[in-house]
Structures are given as structure tokens and as C-alpha cells.
Amino acid sequence: ADEDYEVDHFAKSNGIAPEQVRDLIRRHGNERATLEREAKRMQS
Template structure:
């Protein structure tokens, strides 16, 4: 699933595309995680941004 840069609506922003390096990198730096950790979160919890942010905060807090 690639990120469609022509899609600028809410639906696109509510997901994190694991196939796009810049999205994974941004998410990793935002929460102080590594790229493999973010990819593992996406594999385990899906690509819903709210869920991933909640799980990233929990992971960082450990």
C-alpha cells in the first residue's frame, strides 16, 4: 500500500504507511523509536495512526 501524495484528505492522514520511508522515519523520530520498532508496531497493530501513537507512547514508557 503506497502513499498517494494526491490524497490530502483526513483518511490519508489517519494512517501511517509502512511502505513509505519518510513516514516511518518521521514517526520513529517523533516518538524516539527505531525504524525496526515502528515497523514492528505497524505489523502488530495495523496502520491506524491513533492506535500506533498510543502503542508508541506505551513502548517508549517501558
Template sequence: MADDKTKRDFRDRDRVSADEDYEVEYFATKTGVTPQQVKELIAKHGNQRETLELVAKALRKQ
């Protein structure tokens, strides 16, 4: 289901949606990993932004 852009609250700002390409692309650009890696990280570690940032940072160092 697509995000409703008319609703402007911040309930899901702490999550990254693997179903929304723009969220995956933004997170990939921000963290320096590929969009495919972002989707794999979400599948393995869940969609909590804080956790994903830590894991992506560790992945970049490898």
C-alpha cells in the same frame, strides 16, 4: 506503490505507511522509537496513526 506528491488531499493522514521510508522515519522521530520498531508495531497493530502513537508511547515507558 509510491505516493503521488501532486495529489494534495488528506485521505491517508490518519495512517502510517510501512512501505514509505520517509513516513516511518518521521513517525519514529516523532514518537521516540526506532524505525524497525515502527514497522513491527504496524505489523502487529495496523497502520492507524492514533493507535500507533498510543502503543509507541507505552513502548517508550518500558
């Protein structure tokens, strides 16, 4: 998910900013399920 297009796609799909996605990757690693769970927390 380090590629820009993957980050942008994940950001759009999860309603968060690309920079927030990069921050999640730095904090939680690259596992999609973990990133999706954390992105949902950021939305609420």
C-alpha cells in the same frame, strides 16, 4: 505508513526506532492513533 520516510518521521516524532515502528504496524495495523498509543507504551 509503510513508506520509509513516513516510518522515519513517525519514529523520530515518537522517540522509537524505525524497526520498532514497522513492528507496531505489523502487529497493530496502520491507524495512526493506535500506533501513537503503542509507541508511547514503548517509551516508558
